[in-house]
Amino acid sequence: MEFNSLALDLDEIESKYPENPLDFFRNKKLCLFKACLEKYFPGVRWGIHDLLEELNLDISVCENQSCCSGTFFQRNLITRAQFAAINERNLSELNQQADVVLFSCNGCYNSLLRGRDFLKNPDVKRKTQEILSRLKAKSSGKNYPGKYEILDNPKLKLVHDLDLLYLIRNDVLNTLKFDLKKLKVAVHYGCHYLNLSRDKKTADAYLRDKTKLDELVLLFGGKPVEYQEKEACCGWGASQIVIHPKEALKITYNKLKSAENVDADFMLMPCPTCLYTLSKPEYREKINKYYKEKLDIPTIHINELIAILRGCEEERCITLRRKTPRLDEIYSIITQD
Amino acid sequence: MVDDIESDDNWNDDFLAELIADVEENRNIIECISCGKCVGECPASKISNFNIRKIIQKILRGDKSVLKEDDIWYCFLCEKCKRVCPREGINIPLLIINLRNESFKKGYGPRYNDLTKYVEMAERFLTSGVVVEEQLGNKLPQEMIDELNEICNFARIKYVFKASKTNKNKRKKRK
Numbered sequence: 246m247e248f249n250s251l252a253l254d255l256d257e258i259e260s261k262y263p264e265n266p267l268d269f270f271r272n273k274k275l276c277l278f279k280a281c282l283e284k285y286f287p288g289v290r291w292g293i294h295d296l297l298e299e300l301n302l303d304i305s306v307c308e309n310q311s312c313c314s315g316t317f318f319q320r321n322l323i324t325r326a327q328f329a330a331i332n333e334r335n336l337s338e339l340n341q342q343a344d345v346v347l348f349s350c351n352g353c354y355n356s357l358l359r360g361r362d363f364l365k366n367p368d369v370k371r372k373t374q375e376i377l378s379r380l381k382a383k384s385s386g387k388n389y390p391g392k393y394e395i396l397d398n399p400k401l402k403l404v405h406d407l408d409l410l411y412l413i414r415n416d417v418l419n420t421l422k423f424d425l426k427k428l429k430v431a432v433h434y435g436c437h438y439l440n441l442s443r444d445k446k447t448a449d450a451y452l453r454d455k456t457k458l459d460e461l462v463l464l465f466g467g468k469p470v471e472y473q474e475k476e477a478c479c480g481w482g483a484s485q486i487v488i489h490p491k492e493a494l495k496i497t498y499n500k501l502k503s504a505e506n507v508d509a510d511f512m513l514m515p516c517p518t519c520l521y522t523l524s525k526p527e528y529r530e531k532i533n534k535y536y537k538e539k540l541d542i543p544t545i546h547i548n549e550l551i552a553i554l555r556g557c558e559e560e561r562c563i564t565l566r567r568k569t570p571r572l573d574e575i576y577s578i579i580t581q582d
Numbered sequence: 583m584v585d586d587i588e589s590d591d592n593w594n595d596d597f598l599a600e601l602i603a604d605v606e607e608n609r610n611i612i613e614c615i616s617c618g619k620c621v622g623e624c625p626a627s628k629i630s631n632f633n634i635r636k637i638i639q640k641i642l643r644g645d646k647s648v649l650k651e652d653d654i655w656y657c658f659l660c661e662k663c664k665r666v667c668p669r670e671g672i673n674i675p676l677l678i679i680n681l682r683n684e685s686f687k688k689g690y691g692p693r694y695n696d697l698t699k700y701v702e703m704a705e706r707f708l709t710s711g712v713v714v715e716e717q718l719g720n721k722l723p724q725e726m727i728d729e730l731n732e733i734c735n736f737a738r739i740k741y742v743f744k745a746s747k748t749n750k751n752k753r754k755k756r757k
C-alpha cells in the first residue's frame with residue numbers, strides 16, 4: 246500500500262467519532278473541487294452542495310482552481326513535473342480556504358493524489374519547484390506566503406464524495422423526502438475509485454469500497470442488483486473513446502447491456518466522466534449502429550440521486566435537458582407520493 | 583525445441599535501463615512473474631492485441647518494437663492491473679505513459695493535432711483553465727491562466743494548441 250497522507254483518513258474519523266462521524270466536519274471549512282464535466286451535469290455539484298448546506302456545514306468552491314489536467318498528463322501532453330506544478334498551484338489555492346476538499350469525480354480525485362505522489366521522486370520534485378519559482382519570478386499580483394512553494398505539510402485533506410456520503414449516511418437519510426421505491430439499481434464504481442491504491446491503508450479498504458454504493462442503495466429503499474460487468478470500465482479509458490471509439494464503445498456496450506440483462510431500472514455511479522460516457526446520446530447511437538442494439542437504461546450520478554430523493558426541483562438535480570434516456574421516468578417514479 | 587525455451591541469453595538490460603533512467607519505479611517490472619493476472623482483467627486486452635505481460639517480456643529482452651507497434655496506445659490507464667498484480671510496486675499505467683513518451687520522441691504515436699477533441703481541450707485549458715466550453719461558476723482570473731501557460735511551456739500541449747490556430751486559419755481560408 247502507498248497511502249497518500251493528503252487522503253482523509255476515514256478509519257480514524259470512524260474510530261474517533263463512532264456516534265456521529267458528521268461531527269468531524271463541523272467547524273471545518275469544506276470546499277467542492279470543480280470537476281470540468283459538472284458543466285454537463287450541474288446536479289452533480291448542486292446535489293452535494295445543497296445537502297451539505299442543509300446539514301449546516303461550511304461549504305464553498307474555490308474560484309482560483311483550474312482543471313486538474315489529468316487528461317493531459319495521461320495523453321503525454323504535459324510532463325510529470327508540469328502536471329505536479331499545476332497540481333501544487335491548485336492545492337496551494339485550496340489550502341488557503343479549506344480544511345477538506347470534496348471530489349465528485351474519480352478522475353480529479355486520482356489526479357490530485359497522483360500529482361502529490363510524483364513529488365516523492367526527488368528529480369520530479371526539483372523540476373516542479375523550478376517551475377513554481379519561475380512563476381514566482383514573473384508574478385506581479387498579490388501573493389500569500391508560500392504561494393509558489395511545494396506545500397510541506399498541508400493541513401488540507403481530500404475526500405471522494407462517495408466516501409463522505411457513506412460516512413455520514415444516517416444524516417443523509419434524515420434529509421430525504423422520498424425513497425427508491427424498490428427500484429432495481431445497477432451500481433458502477435468506476436476504475437479510479439475501485440482500483441486506486443493511493444487512498445487506501447490496508448487491503449481491507451479495497452473490499453470496503455466495493456460495497457459502499459450498494460449499501461447506500463439499500464439504505465435508500467432500492468435493490469442493488471449484481472451484474473456481470475459490475476467492476477468493468479465505463480469505456481472512457483483515459484480518452485480511448487476519443488482515440489479508438491469503435492473498440493472502446495465495445496466496453497461501454499458490454500457494461501450497459503450487462504445491466505439491462507438483469508433488468509436494472511437505472512445505473513448509479515460516483516463520477517461525471519463515467520456518467521458522460523455511459524449517457525451520451527451520440528455514444529448510444531453509435532452502439533446501436535455498431536452492435537445493432539438500442540440500449541436505453543437511464544444513468545444517474547449519486548449526487549444527483551441524493552438531490553432527487555431530497556425533493557429538489559428537477560432542473561437543479563438532473564437537468565432533464567441532458568437527454569439521458571428515460572431519466573424523467575425514474576424521476577417521476579421516485580417523486581410520486 | 584530448445585530454441586523456444588527462454589534462456590538467460592535472451593535478457594538484455596539496455597531498454598529497461600533507459601526506462602528506469604526516466605522513471606525509477608520502472609525498475610520493479612523485474613519482479614514480474616509472468617502470471618498473466620493483469621491480462622485476464624485488462625479491458626484493453628479485450629478489445630485489441632494489447633498484452634501487458636508480453637510487453638513486459640519484450641522490455642526485459644531489450645526489444646524496442648513495442649514503441650513502434652500500436653498496442654501501447656490501447657491501454658485504458660484504468661489501474662486494474664495494479665490492483666490484481668501479486669507483486670508489490672509494479673506500476674503498469676505509469677510504465678505505459680513512459681513508453682508512449684519514448685514512442686513520441688521517436689516520432690511514432692498518434693497525431694493529436696488531427697484529433698479535434700484534443701485540440702479543443704488543449705485550447706480551452708490554455709485560454710480558460712478548464713476543458714469544457716464554459717465552466718460552472720466564475721472564470722479563472724487571467725493572471726492564473728497566464729501561470730498555466732507558463733507551466734506548460736515547451737510541453738506537447740502547446741503544439742496541440744498551436745494546431746488549433748492553424749486549423750482555424752485553414753477553415754477561414756476555405757470559406
Ligand code: SF4
Binds near residue numbers: 662
Ligand atoms: S491500466 Fe492498462 S494494462 Fe492495466 S488493466 Fe488497465 S488497460 Fe490493462
Ligand code: SF4
Binds near residue numbers: 613621668
Ligand atoms: S499480474 Fe503482475 S506479476 Fe503477473 S504478469 Fe502481470 S505484471 Fe507480471
